Amino acid sequence: MNKQLKLAKRPVGLPEADTWTLESSPIPTIKEGEVLVKQMYISLDPAMRGWLNDVRSYIPPVQIGEVMRAGSVGKVVASKHPHFKEGMYLAGYGGVQQYVATDGSNGWYPVDPSLAPLPTYIGTLGMPGMTAYFGILEVGAIKEGEVVLVSGAAGAVGSIVGQIAKIKGCYVVGIAGGADKCKYLIEELGFDGAIDYKNEDVRVGLKRECPKGIDVYFDNVGGEILDIALTRIRRHARIVICGAISQYNNMEAPKGPSNYLSLLVNRARMEGMVVMDYAKGYQKAATEMGMWIAQGKLKSREDVYEGIENFYDTFLRLFSGEKLGKLVLKVDE
Numbered sequence: 001m002n003k004q005l006k007l008a009k010r011p012v013g014l015p016e017a018d019t020w021t022l023e024s025s026p027i028p029t030i031k032e033g034e035v036l037v038k039q040m041y042i043s044l045d046p047a048m049r050g051w052l053n054d055v056r057s058y059i060p061p062v063q064i065g066e067v068m069r070a071g072s073v074g075k076v077v078a079s080k081h082p083h084f085k086e087g088m089y090l091a092g093y094g095g096v097q098q099y100v101a102t103d104g105s106n107g108w109y110p111v112d113p114s115l116a117p118l119p120t121y122i123g124t125l126g127m128p129g130m131t132a133y134f135g136i137l138e139v140g141a142i143k144e145g146e147v148v149l150v151s152g153a154a155g156a157v158g159s160i161v162g163q164i165a166k167i168k169g170c171y172v173v174g175i176a177g178g179a180d181k182c183k184y185l186i187e188e189l190g191f192d193g194a195i196d197y198k199n200e201d202v203r204v205g206l207k208r209e210c211p212k213g214i215d216v217y218f219d220n221v222g223g224e225i226l227d228i229a230l231t232r233i234r235r236h237a238r239i240v241i242c243g244a245i246s247q248y249n250n251m252e253a254p255k256g257p258s259n260y261l262s263l264l265v266n267r268a269r270m271e272g273m274v275v276m277d278y279a280k281g282y283q284k285a286a287t288e289m290g291m292w293i294a295q296g297k298l299k300s301r302e303d304v305y306e307g308i309e310n311f312y313d314t315f316l317r318l319f320s321g322e323k324l325g326k327l328v329l330k331v332d333e
Contacts, residue, residue, distance in 0.1 A: 002027045003308050003332065005068045005096035011052055014249040014319065017312045019052070020068060028101035036078040037090055037100050037108075041304075043071035043122040044311075044327040045156070046220075046245045046318050058274045067095040068311075071122045073111060074100075074331075089113055091121045096311055098331055107279075115290065117302075123326035124160055124293065124300035125286050127275055131242060132160035133285040134278040137168075139240045139271050140216045144169035147210055149229060152220030154181040156326035157242060159189060160289075161218045163298050166190050170216075173209040175202065175225060177321045184324060189299060197225065206232050213237075221246045222254065230259035237268040249319060301325030307332050 001024040008021045030036045051062050051069050062069050072094035079086045084104055092108035094100040102108055111121040123129065135157070136142055148165040152158040153174025162185065165172045173193040174185040182194035195205030202225055206214075213234035219226050222244025233239070247254040263270055278285075292298035303323040305314040308331060317323045 001025065002097055002099045004098075005308060005311050007052065007062050007064055007066055007068055009064065010054055015049070015052065015312075015315070020312065022309065022311075027099050030078055030080055030101045032080050033082075034079075034101050034103050035076045035081045035084045035090070037072075037074040037092075037094060037102065038077045039072050039074040039094050039098055039100060039331045041073050041119050041122060042094075042096055042308075042329040042331060043126065043128075044315055044318060044329055045071070045128070046243055048315070049249065049318075058276065067097050069093060070096050071127055072100075073118050073121050073126075084108070084110070089118065091126060096308060096329075098308065116293065116300075119302040119304060119326070119328045120293075120300050122328065123156060123302050124298065125289060128156035128326055129160050129289055130278065130282055130285055131273075131275040132157050132164060133289060134275060134281065135240050135242050135273050136161045136164050136216070136218055138278065139273045140218060140238050142168055142170055142216055146170050146215035147213065147234075148172045148216045148218065149175070149206075149210060149214045149232075150218045150220070151175040151225050151229070152243070152245060153185055153191070153194070154324055155220060158218070158220050159185075159301065159325055160298070162191050163189055163292075165216075166192075167292060167297050175205075175221075181321075181324065202228050203231075216240070218242060219244070223247055227257045227259050230257055230262040233262055233266050233268050235266045235268070237266055239263075239268065239270040241270060241272040245319065302328045304328045304330055306330040 011019045073091040076088045090108045091111050148170045150158045150162045154176040162172045172191050174191045175195045177198040182196045185191040185194045193209035214232050216238050217229045218240045220243045223246035
């Protein structure tokens with residue numbers, strides 16, 4: 001049988017356990033041109049919360065009764081496909097389930113576990129890594145010597161953003177929650193400074209760590225921290241809007257930044273980015289980041305939990321902050 005997590009209702013605020021139901025159905029039978037993938041690891045990302053809302057967005061919402069959308073990586077156990085052979089490993093959007101049948105047309109691609117551990121392909125070499133790469137290099141357009149501030153800096157995207165900025169010769173400061181995360185940023189990832197938003201005033205921390213202001217702010221959290229960061233930007237600064245995890249479970253509509261006139265005064269720009277817009281460059285980005293990993297310049301960290309039955313408790317870690325790096329769910333054997 002195939003365990004599948006399906007959307008049961010649309011949540012208001014922080015999702016509750018009964019937002020989803022865990023069901024079992026027969027393992028799919030593949031047709032000509034399809035493969036059967038036995039899922040091994042599933043990606044848990046803040047964007048999943050947005051996919052639950054029945055609103056217009058960059059991607060259609062998950063429908064009631066559908067398998068919960070999620071990135072995944074797994075092994076081909078049966079194939080009637082001309083290019084994907086049995087025994088290959090594929091990454092794509094297989095959803096929160098044990099098995100998935102696909103013709104590969106919706107973005108599935110082969111990966112090599114001999115080059116990197118499989119969870120890395122849904123982390124640093126997957127969508128989080130692509131988001132970081134194009135977000136900081138293309139949208140942020142960083143230059144050597146600039147001051148880069150990253151929120152959600154110990155997370156899947158933020159941790160990679162900061163490391164890429166360091167590779168490119170920037171001065172990098174991360175905002176994270178808790179002393180351990182801040183220590184991780186500096187001692188393991190090589191950030192130049194860190195601000196603990198849970199235990200200090202972010203305004204004070206910014207004055208300490210970025211006394212001359214900020215050239216690029218990579219925003220993963222939105223809300224008050226975005227508003228504070230706007231008060232410290234320099235002329236021609238770039239603000240990359242990647243996510244707003246502090247707002248995703250709000251019961252009310254999110255509030256816009258009150259300090260937006262700082263963009264005018266500093267001739268700065270604020271731009272949203274969606275990683276799917278850069279799909280043509282994924283291979284180039286993965287090759288370059290793979291080289292950085294091999295050279296020891298880029299560190300990849302996955303926080304792995306096990307069992308589809310534990311999806312909900314693991315999902316909550318996205319919002320409680322009880323994780324380091326990329327949050328991954330290992331599928332039951």
